[in-house]
Amino acid sequence: MEWGGSVPGLVRWAARRYGGAEAVVDGRTRITYRELGDRVERAAAACVAAGVEPGDRVAVWAPNSLDWIVSALGAVTAGGVLVPVNTRFKGAEAAHVLRRSGARLLFVTGTFLGASYVASLRRSGVELPDLEQVVVLGDSAPEEYATWREFLAGGDRVRVTEVRTRADAVKASDPSDIVFTSGTTGRPKGVVVTHRQTLRCYAIWSAVAGLREGDRYLIVNPFFHTFGYKAGVIACLMRGAVIVPQPVFDADSVLACLAAERISVLPGPPTLLQSLLDHPARTAHDLSRLRLVVTGAAVVPVRLVERLRGELGVATVLTAYGLSEATGLVTMCRRGDDPRTVATTSGRAIPGTEVRVASPGRGRPGEILVRGHNVMTGYYEDPDATAEAVDADGWLHTGDVGVLDAAGNLRVTDRIKDMFVVGGFNAYPAEIEHLLAGHPDVADVAVIGVPDQRLGEVAKAYAVRRPGATLTADDLIAWSRREMANYKVPRQVEFVAALPRNAGGKVVKGELRARG
Numbered sequence: 001m002e003w004g005g006s007v008p009g010l011v012r013w014a015a016r017r018y019g020g021a022e023a024v025v026d027g028r029t030r031i032t033y034r035e036l037g038d039r040v041e042r043a044a045a046a047c048v049a050a051g052v053e054p055g056d057r058v059a060v061w062a063p064n065s066l067d068w069i070v071s072a073l074g075a076v077t078a079g080g081v082l083v084p085v086n087t088r089f090k091g092a093e094a095a096h097v098l099r100r101s102g103a104r105l106l107f108v109t110g111t112f113l114g115a116s117y118v119a120s121l122r123r124s125g126v127e128l129p130d131l132e133q134v135v136v137l138g139d140s141a142p143e144e145y146a147t148w149r150e151f152l153a154g155g156d157r158v159r160v161t162e163v164r165t166r167a168d169a170v171k172a173s174d175p176s177d178i179v180f181t182s183g184t185t186g187r188p189k190g191v192v193v194t195h196r197q198t199l200r201c202y203a204i205w206s207a208v209a210g211l212r213e214g215d216r217y218l219i220v221n222p223f224f225h226t227f228g229y230k231a232g233v234i235a236c237l238m239r240g241a242v243i244v245p246q247p248v249f250d251a252d253s254v255l256a257c258l259a260a261e262r263i264s265v266l267p268g269p270p271t272l273l274q275s276l277l278d279h280p281a282r283t284a285h286d287l288s289r290l291r292l293v294v295t296g297a298a299v300v301p302v303r304l305v306e307r308l309r310g311e312l313g314v315a316t317v318l319t320a321y322g323l324s325e326a327t328g329l330v331t332m333c334r335r336g337d338d339p340r341t342v343a344t345t346s347g348r349a350i351p352g353t354e355v356r357v358a359s360p361g362r363g364r365p366g367e368i369l370v371r372g373h374n375v376m377t378g379y380y381e382d383p384d385a386t387a388e389a390v391d392a393d394g395w396l397h398t399g400d401v402g403v404l405d406a407a408g409n410l411r412v413t414d415r416i417k418d419m420f421v422v423g424g425f426n427a428y429p430a431e432i433e434h435l436l437a438g439h440p441d442v443a444d445v446a447v448i449g450v451p452d453q454r455l456g457e458v459a460k461a462y463a464v465r466r467p468g469a470t471l472t473a474d475d476l477i478a479w480s481r482r483e484m485a486n487y488k489v490p491r492q493v494e495f496v497a498a499l500p501r502n503a504g505g506k507v508v509k510g511e512l513r514a515r516g
Contacts, residue, residue, distance in 0.1 A: 011073055018213070025261060029066055040073045058107070061117060064220075072229070092126060095121060098128050099127070181325075192380050193327050221268065226327065232267075249268075271455065292314070293308055296321060300343045325396055325398070326374045329374055331348055349410075364403065369396065439476060444463070460490055
């Protein structure tokens with residue numbers, strides 16, 4: 001590859017290739033590709049000064065911003081392995097990922113959505129023996145932590161040649177990041193992906209989507225998602241597009257930004273796109289530069305595709321399917337596909353990979369299996385879970401159910417793992433059940449996804465009270481809001497005398513779904 005086979009190589013190549021072109025717009029801050037390269041090298045020097053060694057895990061727990069980009073790419077340039085942490089997590093959830101990954105350094109935002117991440121982490125009570133330094137991406141920090149400015153100043157004594165030697169030592173086969181995704185056991189599992197896989201997949205994504213030099217790309221998808229970071233930041237570096245990070249979705253601010261920044265590329269879940277189309281002030285904003293929309297992660301109405309093309313004049317609307325275990329990318333529609341194909345399928349396998357459905361025959365649903373360069377190297381320090389997910393022939397068993405048509409287009413129809421999507425976020429019942437079981441008045445609990453007009457699906461909990469308890473649905477929902485990320489919080493709670501179980505003791509969720 002022209003960028004040397006690693007993310008640090010890509011950053012330096014982009015700084016040279018695109019030089020004075022605008023790279024990132026974050027509020028009033030505007031920097032060029034050359035300036036971005038310099039900032040990343042300075043952050044990498046600070047990581048080296050802080051004792052980060054090749055292969056060390058470095059976590060970032062912050063919303064989309066220029067500081068996220070610089071701290072993450074700086075850590076990777078120093079040879080570290082990036083561990084993005086979900087911004088919706090509460091302290092205990094984030095601490096569990098930090099502990100499992102053995103992160104030595106954490107970059108954390110001060111506050112986001114009214115919550116203090118630092119205070120939340122301190123309250124968690126989880127011991128983090130490997131965590132040596134916490135850097136607050138802000139102007140102030142508790143005494144034992146460092147501010148972003150203080151951290152960067154620590155790298156001033158490290159020579160640029162030392163940083164570049166460290167960056168050049170990063171191999172294509174080295175891990176580039178570990179994305180933690182909670183499985184059906186309720187225990188987070190870290191998906192390990194290499195630099196080679198990251199670069200190959202998102203070079204393909206950029207080419208298939210038609211991302212161009214000079215495109216202005218509003219990244220609403222969170223950077224802690226594989227898609228937000230890789231189809232966003234990494235893809236823009238490859239193509240010389242302008243990165244415009246959006247920390248949280250708000251229809252008013254997104255519309256204003258689309259017009260003011262002349263945005264041409266906007267990926268996002270269908271709920272986001274629907275809210276923009278239906279916004280009463282939409283016609284007051286100039287959205288004429290918008291030419292590429294990529295969506296997925298939920299049911300996409302044909303009408304939505306038609307409205308994006310007809311009402312907004314969007315030339316290219318694509319859908320895609322992926323999961324962290326496959327570097328976030330399995331199938332994509334192609335430019336020129338008709339609206340029904342785009343809306344009802346997730347397109348065809350990306351080049352160099354295979355997709356098949358373990359079903360009785362063509363057109364019949366079965367588990368989606370994936371094989372190729374996009375399949376993870378494994379779950380971090382979890383060989384048993386890796387062997388369960390990837391078979392001896394290299395096929396990744398996704399746990400998703402789908403159908404392949406005669407042209408090879410994949411339609412995802414169900415999820416074996418019971419996972420459901422809440423406004424674009426994957427919610428895992430087993431994980432929510434594990435958290436709810438921590439309530440002192442809950443004796444037993446099961447969670448299913450139920451339809452929701454605004455979010456697509458939301459959690460509904462069926463709970464059994466402990467003897468003598470007077471816990472109400474409102475009590476449990478309020479408690480959940482304090483203990484877990486908002487998208488996991490059950491919107492409905494129904495108390496039952498006992499959960500339906502089969503002879504093996506497993507909850508029969510089909511009966512719960514039948515109740516609604």
